[in-house]
Amino acid sequence: MPPRVTAPEMLDSETKAVETPEDHADELRLWLRLLTCTTLIEGEVRGRLRQRFDVTLPRFDLMAQLDKAPDGMTLSDVSKRMMVSNGNVTGLVERLVESGHLDRRTSETDRRVQVIRLTKLGRAEFRKMAAEHETWIADLFVDLSPKDVRELMRLLAKTKASAQKSAARRRT
Amino acid sequence: MPPRVTAPEMLDSETKAVETPEDHADELRLWLRLLTCTTLIEGEVRGRLRQRFDVTLPRFDLMAQLDKAPDGMTLSDVSKRMMVSNGNVTGLVERLVESGHLDRRTSETDRRVQVIRLTKLGRAEFRKMAAEHETWIADLFVDLSPKDVRELMRLLAKTKASAQKSAARRRT
DNA sequence: GCCAATTTCTTTAGGCTTCAAATAATTGGC
C-alpha cells in the first residue's frame, strides 16, 4: 500500500481560496487525548476530594482562587479566572457562604460589586485540603520526568496561545 | 537572592520512609495548565456547536461514539467510553431518542442490556456537524507544528498511563 | 434446579453549568 499523501494544492482559475478538504485527523486525535487526560485526572481528583473531605471540585477550585487573593475578589474576577459563567459563581458562592467558608460583602465604592473572601474556617480547611491535593497531583504525574514536565508546559502554553487566538478570531 | 534549592534528603535513624515535604509545584502548575487548555477549547467547541447546530457537547460526544459503532453500543459501553456515570447516559440517551437521533432496543440475548445506535437522521446530522467540528479543532491547534503535535501526543500518552496507574493504585 | 453474587440499567437527590433575560448601579457625553 503506497503511503498516503496529503491532498495536492489545487490551482484555481479564480482568485478565491482553494478548497482542499484537508486532513485534520491528527489534531482531532490530539484533542481527544487531551480531553481524556483531563477527564481522567479531574475525575480522580473529584473522587478523592469527596472521599477525604466531602467537598466538591468546584468548591475547592473557588476556594483555591480566593486563597491566592487575601483581599478578596469580585464575582466577575472569579468568573473570569475559573472560566465559568456568572450565574454559576453566584450559586457556588451562595452555598459556600451558607456553610461558613466564605464571607461576602458589597463593595463600598461600587454597590453593584460583591467582594468575597475566605473566612478563617474556609482558609484553614482549604489549606489542609490543598496540601493533600498537591500530593495527589504529584502522584498522578509521577511517571513524567522533569524534562517531560517542562516539555509539556511549553507545548501546552503554545496550545493555549493558539486556541486563544483562534477564539478571538471567531469573536471578530 | 540565592537560588532556591530543593529540600535536602534527610537521613532517618529509623528505617521508615523519610518525610521530606517535597516540592510538587511544577506538577501542580502543569495540571492547572492542562486544565486551562482543555476548558478553553471545550468552551469554544461547546459555543460553536450550539451556535451553528443548536446541539450540546455531550450530545455531540455521544453521537460521535455511536458513529464509530454501526452495530450499536450498550449503555455501559458508552458510559465507559465517555467516562461518565451510567445514570448520566440514561438521561442523555432518553433525550436523543426523543429527538429522533437515536434508536434504542433491548438486547435479545440479555434483557438487561439496551443497545443504542444512530438513526438515519442522527447519522446524517452528526456527519454534517463532525465535518465542521474537525475544522474548528484544526483551527484551534493551528499554531502547533506537526512536530509539536507528535510531541504532545507522546507526552499525553505518557501522562494518561501515569494517571491510570496512580488511579489503579488508589483503588487497591 | 437453587440462590447468592454480579451485571446492567434506572431512579433519586443534590449540585453544577450554561444561556438568556432581568435588575440594579455606575459612567460618560452632553
Added chain:
DNA sequence: GCCAATTATTTGAAGCCTAAAGAAATTGGC
C-alpha cells in the same frame, strides 16, 4: 443634572453530572 450605554450580578429554565440506592436479569457454584 440627565439619560443612554455599560457593567455587575441575579434569576429562571433547561440540561448535565455524580453518587448511591434500587430493580431486573443473568451467571456460576453447588
